Each structure stands twice: as C-alpha cells, then as structure tokens.
Amino acid sequence: MNVSQDRTRRAFLQAGGAAALGLAMGHPAAIRSARGTALSAASGAPARAVIVLWLWGGPSQLDTFDPKPDAPIEHRGPFESIATSVPGVRFVELLPGLARRAHRLAVVRSMRHESNDHGVAGTIALTGSIAGAVDLGGNAATGAMRPSVGAIVSRLSRDRVSPSGLPPYVVLGSPLHQGLKRVVGEGGGLLGGSYDPFRLDYEPGRGVKVPDLDLPPEISADRMQARWGLHQSLTGHVSLGEGRAPQDLKRQYDLARGLLSAKAGLDVLDLDREPERVRARYGAHRFGRCCLIARRLVEAGTPFVQVNWSTHVECPEDAGDGGWDMHDRYFAIMQDRHGWMLDRAMSALIDDLDDRGLLESTLIVAVGEFGRTPKINEKAGRDHWNHCYSAVLAGGGVPGGVVVGASDRRAEHPTDRPVSPADLGATILARLGVGAADLTGIGLVPMGEPISELV
Amino acid sequence: MMMIWHPGAFGILMICQMGLGASPIARLTTDGLEKARPTFSADGTSLLVARHAADGGTISLHWVDPAGLAPERRLTDRKLPEYHAAIDPSGKRVLFVAISQSGTQGNLDIASVNADGSGLSTLVGDVSGKLSHQDWPSWSPDGSRFAFSSTHEGNQEIYTARADGSDLARLTQSPGQDVHPCWSPGGDFLVFATDRWGGLELARAKVDGTGVERLTTSPGFDDFPAVSPDGKRLAFVSNRDGNYEVHVAAIDGTGAVNVTRSPGRDTHPCWSPDGRSVVVVSDRDGGADLYRVDVGP
Numbered sequence: 001m002n003v004s005q006d007r008t009r010r011a012f013l014q015a016g017g018a019a020a021l022g023l024a025m026g027h028p029a030a031i032r033s034a035r036g037t038a039l040s041a042a043s044g045a046p047a048r049a050v051i052v053l054w055l056w057g058g059p060s061q062l063d064t065f066d067p068k069p070d071a072p073i074e075h076r077g078p079f080e081s082i083a084t085s086v087p088g089v090r091f092v093e094l095l096p097g098l099a100r101r102a103h104r105l106a107v108v109r110s111m112r113h114e115s116n117d118h119g120v121a122g123t124i125a126l127t128g129s130i131a132g133a134v135d136l137g138g139n140a141a142t143g144a145m146r147p148s149v150g151a152i153v154s155r156l157s158r159d160r161v162s163p164s165g166l167p168p169y170v171v172l173g174s175p176l177h178q179g180l181k182r183v184v185g186e187g188g189g190l191l192g193g194s195y196d197p198f199r200l201d202y203e204p205g206r207g208v209k210v211p212d213l214d215l216p217p218e219i220s221a222d223r224m225q226a227r228w229g230l231h232q233s234l235t236g237h238v239s240l241g242e243g244r245a246p247q248d249l250k251r252q253y254d255l256a257r258g259l260l261s262a263k264a265g266l267d268v269l270d271l272d273r274e275p276e277r278v279r280a281r282y283g284a285h286r287f288g289r290c291c292l293i294a295r296r297l298v299e300a301g302t303p304f305v306q307v308n309w310s311t312h313v314e315c316p317e318d319a320g321d322g323g324w325d326m327h328d329r330y331f332a333i334m335q336d337r338h339g340w341m342l343d344r345a346m347s348a349l350i351d352d353l354d355d356r357g358l359l360e361s362t363l364i365v366a367v368g369e370f371g372r373t374p375k376i377n378e379k380a381g382r383d384h385w386n387h388c389y390s391a392v393l394a395g396g397g398v399p400g401g402v403v404v405g406a407s408d409r410r411a412e413h414p415t416d417r418p419v420s421p422a423d424l425g426a427t428i429l430a431r432l433g434v435g436a437a438d439l440t441g442i443g444l445v446p447m448g449e450p451i452s453e454l455v
Numbered sequence: 456m457m458m459i460w461h462p463g464a465f466g467i468l469m470i471c472q473m474g475l476g477a478s479p480i481a482r483l484t485t486d487g488l489e490k491a492r493p494t495f496s497a498d499g500t501s502l503l504v505a506r507h508a509a510d511g512g513t514i515s516l517h518w519v520d521p522a523g524l525a526p527e528r529r530l531t532d533r534k535l536p537e538y539h540a541a542i543d544p545s546g547k548r549v550l551f552v553a554i555s556q557s558g559t560q561g562n563l564d565i566a567s568v569n570a571d572g573s574g575l576s577t578l579v580g581d582v583s584g585k586l587s588h589q590d591w592p593s594w595s596p597d598g599s600r601f602a603f604s605s606t607h608e609g610n611q612e613i614y615t616a617r618a619d620g621s622d623l624a625r626l627t628q629s630p631g632q633d634v635h636p637c638w639s640p641g642g643d644f645l646v647f648a649t650d651r652w653g654g655l656e657l658a659r660a661k662v663d664g665t666g667v668e669r670l671t672t673s674p675g676f677d678d679f680p681a682v683s684p685d686g687k688r689l690a691f692v693s694n695r696d697g698n699y700e701v702h703v704a705a706i707d708g709t710g711a712v713n714v715t716r717s718p719g720r721d722t723h724p725c726w727s728p729d730g731r732s733v734v735v736v737s738d739r740d741g742g743a744d745l746y747r748v749d750v751g752p
Contacts, residue, residue, distance in 0.1 A: 079655070284741045328606070329563075331632060
C-alpha cells in the first residue's frame with residue numbers, strides 16, 4: 001500500500017479493510033493483541049523509545065567506526081580515517097556527518113559473539129541468545145527461541161496499541177532473509193507470536209507500504225470491503241473457540257479495528273506531512289525514508305522501532321536489496337552506496353530528534369549481526385567476522401563522546417572490555433528502565449550485563 | 456559568463472570560465488532512482504546509464520536521451536543485474552558488467568552486446584575457473600583492446616584484453632586496490648585509482664603497466680577518473696572538500712577545480728564528446744539523477 005500516493009488504498013484502510021485483509025491474506029501475525037504490564041516509562045529512566053538501525057549483513061568495523069589506518073595495506077582498506085568531534089577518536093572518511101556528531105555517540109568497539117553464520121548471528125544479535133537459531137544449512141540450535149528486545153518491550157507495554165495508533169513494536173522492513181532462507185529472532189519467541197513486530201516498509205517511488213496488508217493489484221478496495229463484510233457476517237455466527245490461538249486471533253481483529261479507528265495511525269505514516277528539507281536530510285533512498293518514519297512513529301508514541309537496512313543480507317547487485325554482506329566489491333559498494341546512506345540518514349535522525357527535544361528520551365542503536373574479516377579477501381571484499389565488531393548508540397541518556405572497549409591493531413579481537421549482544425540488549429532495556437524483576441515477571445531469565453559506561 | 460573561483464594547488468586563485476549563455480548545470484533526468492556510470496554514445500545523442508529499479512533490488516542498463524525527447528529504453532532484455540557500461544569508439548558495441556545470480560557472491564563478467572541489444576556474449580568470465588569479478592571496462596581509442604579491473608589473481612588489479620576478451624595482460628602489481636581504469640584518448644596511458652600510497656589517489660601508467668606516476672595527493676579519496684576527449688583534462692570524484700564532488704584538473708592532476716559544488720553527492724563523471732561538459736550522477740535535488748555540468752572548452 002502506498003500511503004502518500006495511493007489514496008484509494010488509503011481510503012480503504014480508513015474504511016476498515018485492513019483487518020479483513022489480515023484474515024483474507026492469511027497474515028494473522030499482522031496485528032497483535034494481548035494483555036501487558038506497564039513498561040516502566042515512569043520509573044525515571046531517560047529513554048522512552050528505542051530506534052534500532054539494523055545493519056543486516058554485517059558492516060566492516062574497519063570501514064566504519066573502528067578504522068585501522070596503520071594496519072597493513074591488505075587489512076586497512078582504501079579509505080582513510082578522519083578526525084571526529086571527539087579528540088582522539090577517528091571514523092572512516094565515508095562517515096563525515098557522524099564524525100561531526102561523535103560527541104553525541106557512544107561507540108562500542110568490542111562487540112563479539114560465537115557465530116559467523118548470518119542466521120545464527122542474527123538471532124544472537126537480536127535476542128542475545130543462540131537458542132532456537134537456525135543456520136544456513138537448516139540446523140536449529142537447541143533451546144526455546146528468546147524474544148527480541150523489541151518483543152520484550154512490546155510485552156511490557158501497557159497497551160497493545162501505542163499512542164501512534166500502531167502496536168508498540170514496529171519493524172520497518174520485511175522478515176529478514178539469508179538467501180532464500182528466513183532468519184528468526186525478530187519476534188516474540190517464547191513469549192509468543194502476539195509480540196511479533198508489526199511491519200511497515202517504504203518503497204522509493206511508491207511510498208509507505210504495509211507488507212502484511214498489501215493489496216494485490218487485482219483486488220480493489222471495494223472488493224476487500226465486501227470481504228470484510230462477509231467476514232463479519234460469518235464470525236457473527238461462528239465461535240472462534242477457546243484457547244490461546246483463537247484468542248490471539250480475536251485480539252488481532254480487535255487491534256486491527258483499533259488501528260483503523262485511529263486516524264493518527266495512518267497520518268503518522270504520511271511523509272508528505274514532512275517539509276521537503278527534512279525529507280532531503282534523510283535521503284530519498286529506502287533506508288533514509290525508513291529512518292524518517294521511525295522518527296515519526298517515536299514522536300507519535302511508539303516505544304520500539306527497528307529499521308532494517310535490507311531484507312536480504314546480499315548486496316543489491318547480487319540478487320539482494322542492498323545488505324551489508326559484501327564478500328566482493330566491498331569498497332566500491334561502501335563508496336557508492338552504503339557509506340553515505342548510513343552517514344546521512346543516521347545523522348539526520350540524530351539531528352531531527354534533537355531538534356524536537358526527543359533525543360534524550362530516544363535511544364538510537366546502530367548495529368549488525370557481526371563484523372567483517374580484517375584481512376581483505378581475494379575478491380576485494382571482506383567475509384564474516386564475529387570475533388570483533390562495532391555498535392553505535394546515541395540519545396536515550398547514553399553519554400556521548402564515549403568509546404567502550406577497544407580492538408587490536410587489525411580489529412581482529414577485542415583487547416579490552418568485550419561486549420556481547422546480550423549485554424547490548426540488557427543496556428537497551430536498562431535505558432528503558434526495564435530490570436531483572438520486570439523480565440522474571442514475564443517469565444524470562446535475564447541475560448547479559450548492562451554496559452556500565454552507558455547506563 | 457559564470458566564473459568559479461577556487462584556490463589552486465599552490466594557493467593561486469584560478470578562474471574557470473563557463474561558456475557564454477550556457478547554463479552551468481542542467482538536470483537531465485528526474486526519476487530520482489539510483490544510477491551509476493553514465494556514458495555517452497559516440498555521436499553524443501544518447502547516454503547509457505545503469506539504473507536501479509524502484510525497489511532497489513535490480514539494476515539494469517538504459518539508454519537515455521539527454522534532451523529528454525526520446526523515451527528511455529533498455530539496452531538488453533536480461534533479467535539479471537548489469538551495469539558499468541562502456542561504448543566502443545565506433546558506437547556499435549557495448550561492454551558492460553554482467554552478474555550471474557546469487558549466491559555467487561562475486562561472479563561478475565565482462566559481457567559484450569551490440570548497441571541495439573543483439574549479439575550478447577561473455578568476453579571475460581571466471582578466468583581459469585576461479586570465481587572472481589571483472590569490473591569497469593574502458594575501451595582503447597582504436598577499439599582493439601579494453602581495460603578493466605579483475606580479482607582473478609587474488610587481488611583487485613588492472614588488466615587489458617583484446618576486444619574479443621583474449622590475451623589478458625596485467626598492468627598493476629600492488630597488494631592494495633587498483634580500480635576504475637580509463638584509457639587515454641591518445642592511447643598511450645591509463646589513469647586509474649589506487650590505494651598503494653594510503654587513501655585512494657589517481658595514478659597513470661603506460662599501457663604496458665610501466666611508468667606508474669602519481670597524479671593526486673589529497674586528503675580523502677580521489678576516484679572514478681575520466682580523461683577528456685582531447686586528453687588534456689581529467690574529471691574525477693573527490694571528497695577532499697568533505698563531500699563527494701566532481702573535480703576537473705589538468706591531465707597531470709594539477710589545478711583541480713570543484714565543478715559541482717553542492718551539498719549533495721556528485722559522482723561518476725563522464726565527458727561529453729565535445730569535451731565542453733561532464734555528465735554526473737547527483738542527488739542535489741533529492742533522488743539520484745543525471746546532470747550536465749558545463750566546464751568550458
């Protein structure tokens with residue numbers, strides 16, 4: 001659906017067809033409904049919202065936030081490092097905007113975990129645990145899938161519909177893939193599918209889409225409205241039954257109706273309401289526009305938004321949609337695409353939130369599932385490297401101008417203060433005021449330690 | 456008349472005079488979709504450019520009328536990604552980078568096709584059966600050979616080959632990245648980008664690979680060199696001013712002038728056949744489009 005341009009479909013949504021579509025298209029996970037305890041917004045925690053910039057595919061630590069200009073030519077890559085606004089801290093030259101804002105950033109240069117498989121690493125990075133992860137060969141790790149941090153926030157949210165009119169956990173992007181294989185870890189895991197994310201997306205040239213509610217071109221709004229009427233007439237006489245699944249389904253319908261009745265839930269997606277100068281700062285590309293949508297969602301009250309850089313890990317010329325998994329032509333793609341896109345969009349997001357007085361209450365986290373091999377491979381690319389990579393945080397009360405941990409002279413391993421994805425997840429939750437008692441209260445075993453320098 | 460003022464390499468104030476009555480920068484496309492490496496047809500009436508689809512997932516080559524009169528059309532009917540085209544001096548054949556579908560991760564070939572889209576063939580594929588990528592072809596002025604970069608020997612180096620793809624000859628020997636060759640109109644040297652001295656800088660070498668000479672020394676990268684049709688000037692991309700801009704310098708790299716000067720990203724310059732302008736990819740108005748920048752004779 002194109003909110004900004006396709007008024008027919010928008011009218012359809014406003015008229016009440018989305019819930020019917022969720023039924024008719026077989027996407028019961030589109031909109032969730034469940035009970036919830038209150039997220040500790042009033043606990044004094046500075047952060048009230050989180051935006052995760054999910055750099056799917058795995059950026060190179062050397063070519064972003066941990067350059068090694070003195071490393072051998074086979075490692076350092078072709079890009080120079082530049083000074084930042086923090087004395088002694090340097091970024092790669094492709095990130096001049098973020099370099100100027102380094103005093104607002106906390107950089108963790110010592111991330112690491114145990115897997116270099118996208119699927120497994122993605123699950124670890126999003127949930128903090130390898131449990132339930134599925135690798136490229138289809139082998140599943142033992143244990144029940146943990147919920148993502150976003151799903152935990154969703155579970156702890158007081159209301160199933162945030163003030164934005166949308167569920168509390170929104171992912172901008174389709175379900176993650178490694179090749180044709182879907183990657184797990186974005187959802188509710190052992191908390192249940194009720195806490196899976198609500199998905200939105202943006203397509204350049206078309207506008208905002210609701211992937212789970214996308215109308216096939218051959219189906220008109222009127223036809224879907226008729227289906228909705230049919231659904232109502234049927235469910236008026238047929239019991240949905242007892243048990244969790246039917247009740248979850250009923251809650252989805254309820255939530256869908258709630259969503260449709262809240263016009264704000266649609267207005268928040270209308271980027272035409274943004275001045276051109278603001279849109280331009282983010283960039284016309286998909287990631288930039290999604291960062292802008294994330295800001296609008298947070299501003300409207302959504303507590304957790306994840307912006308997926310891409311659906312597929314692979315780079316665009318390799319049958320993907322532009323992920324960071326650049327085993328070849330790494331530097332060409334960084335220069336032509338990824339470097340400036342990340343720099344501009346994240347810089348714009350920081351500034352925009354700050355301009356609106358929202359930066360102190362909104363935590364931005366930019367991270368992928370792992371880093372890249374410090375030694376350049378035979379194809380002018382870098383391969384998977386889970387032993388050392390970087391994460392960047394801004395806002396949400398996290399101190400700026402901070403570097404946590406350090407890597408060795410080739411960025412191969414942490415030399416100080418290793419940090420796990422579970423630690424990063426615990427840090428995000430801590431900034432939101434979610435502690436061990438909150439987690440145990442919903443049946444979760446707390447994992448990781450908040451990064452003391454950042455909480 | 457428009458003047459661009461710029462401090463030269465030795466602190467000398469340089470003046471670049473634009474043509475009388477000329478608009479210094481003209482927008483040629485308006486779709487805003489990502490684009491890469493425009494190149495002019497031999498007669499200057501068409502541009503061939505790689506363009507992403509709206510969803511960002513595919514990239515293909517398109518003929519574009521710089522006057523905006525003729526409708527855009529595909530070069531080939533291939534379904535798989537293709538980009539970085541180079542048109543031979545006769546205007547009849549096009550080299551481009553052709554990709555086999557994922558998960559090949561790096562299987563890029565140099566393909567050839569007639570300008571009308573017929574006669575598609577692969578000229579340089581996986582050399583010796585080794586997965587590698589060949590990129591950024593550039594024709595010699597007589598059309599007998601072309602230069603390109605390849606990773607088939609374990610590092611990205613510059614090679615040349617006969618027009619039929621045979622007789623590969625390696626020009627560069629560096630453990631770093633040697634990329635984006637451009638054959639000079641006189642046929643006697645190639646300009647390329649290399650990180651052998653630190654960041655990406657421009658260099659030139661004789662066509663047998665000897666006589667490597669450094670052309671630029673600047674903070675930040677200098678990349679995507681394009682030699683003017685008269686062989687006297689060099690257009691290239693640099694972030695020496697803190698942003699992606701297209702600069703024009705003398706062929707030895709001196710006296711570089713920023714000719715785009717926008718807060719947007721200006722990149723991938725190509726010369727018009729008359730040498731009076733360069734066409735660049737720029738997002739100065741939001742999306743990525745083609746712009747003609749007059750740079751004078």
